[in-house]
Amino acid sequence: MKRILLIISCVAAGFTARAQTQQTPHTFNFSVQEAVDYALSHKDTAINAGLDVKSADYRVKEIIGQGFPQISGAATFQDYLKVPTTLLPGEFFGQPAGTFIPVKFGVKYQSNLALTLSQLLFDPSYIIGLQGRKTYKELYERSYQNTRIDITAKVTKAYYQVLVSNEQVKLLDANIAQLSEQVKQTTAQNKQGFVEKIDVDRISVQYNNLVTTRENTLRLLALNYQLLKFQLGMSADDVLTLRDDLTSVPLEQNVAETVTDSTFYKNRIEYKLSESNLKLTEFDLKRQKAQFLPTLSANASYASSYQNNSFGNLYSTSFPSSYIGLTLNVPIFSGFQRTNRVKQAAIVVEKNRNLLNGLKNGLTLQAESARIMYFNSIQSLNNQKRNQDLAREVLRVSKIKYQQGVGSSIEVTQAQTALETADNQYIQSLYDALVSRVDLNRAYGKIQ
Known part of the structure; x- marks a missing residue:
């Protein structure tokens, strides 16, 4: 009996400890910028990149310490x-x-x-190391900035994905509402003998398909929320709602307004990282040359x-x-080892210069591609919006003709299918425009 009581008490203590370790879910309501700010302070990649900056600072202090008196016992x-x-x-x-x-x-x-x-x-290598310590730390700071830019882009895209999914649900709800009313009217007309049973069946099939599509979209919406939480570094159990909507997202119609500087590539963090790498290799070349001097x-x-x-x-x-x-x-003679190390370091410097020049051309091409993609996406969005309005008008006219006896149920069904297709294409174009806007801002170094 005592043994049973002991087991029960241990199990109860285990459940109590587990309950104490589980965190209470938190509730958040974020705008896009607030979501980005949260991710920059909670995402593991951002935290680790910040730790790398601290580690680089300690490494610089370690280099400086080599010039201090060294005492040992x-x-x-x-x-x-x-x-x-x-x-x-x-x-x-x-x-x-x-x-x-x-x-x-x-x-x-x-x-x-x-x-x-x-x-x-006196040690020339130490002096050169002191000269390069700022560039060494700068490399990690820019790497940290690159991580922040990457997180900002991913969070923004994930945020927009949720907004677009919400918009898709709204469109489906509107279509389901009007289609439900149409099913009721057609069913009533069938009972009165004004329409055939096949007309009711056609509309019912469309209604059922639309309801299924909505259920699938809701599940994808929940998944998109989980993806956004992951990009934020947020617990999956936390409750997240979004404050911004699609009307608050500026989509400039004139793509030229987003391109203002021909030397934009200098603002790209990738270019700055390559510059830091080049500087470090140049310092290494100087250090190798300093090996010929006495200490x-x-x-x-x-x-x-x-x-x-x-x-x-x-x-x-x-x-x-x-x-x-x-x-x-x-140093007198080392079997030409120092000479060959200098030549190797010089080749590394030359390669990094070539990479920097190639990166400039690559970033220019990337920016031009992002500009064209954004322009095309805006054009497609405007076109799909017009098609959506036209499809809605065609459906309205088809219903009137059908109710007046001058149209067929097949015409109404086709018009309803065309509206659903136009809605889907509009949603896809909307998401493409939002994503291409983020890519354009990143391509021109506007995300820092």
């Missing part, structure tokens, strides 16, 4: 279980030549305490030696020693 202790024996020539002790006398030098216990100091006085350092040491056959008296008497000095290291 050492302590040793030896217990000679058997004191080493040395053979001395017998002649030293009046013995015949060729004989040796075993003699033990030293004591059983020995200990040394030492303190050394070194100070770098000079100062050093000093203080040591105290203790020796005794009695462990208790080991530290009673010390034998100190100390020195100060300079060390000059002059």
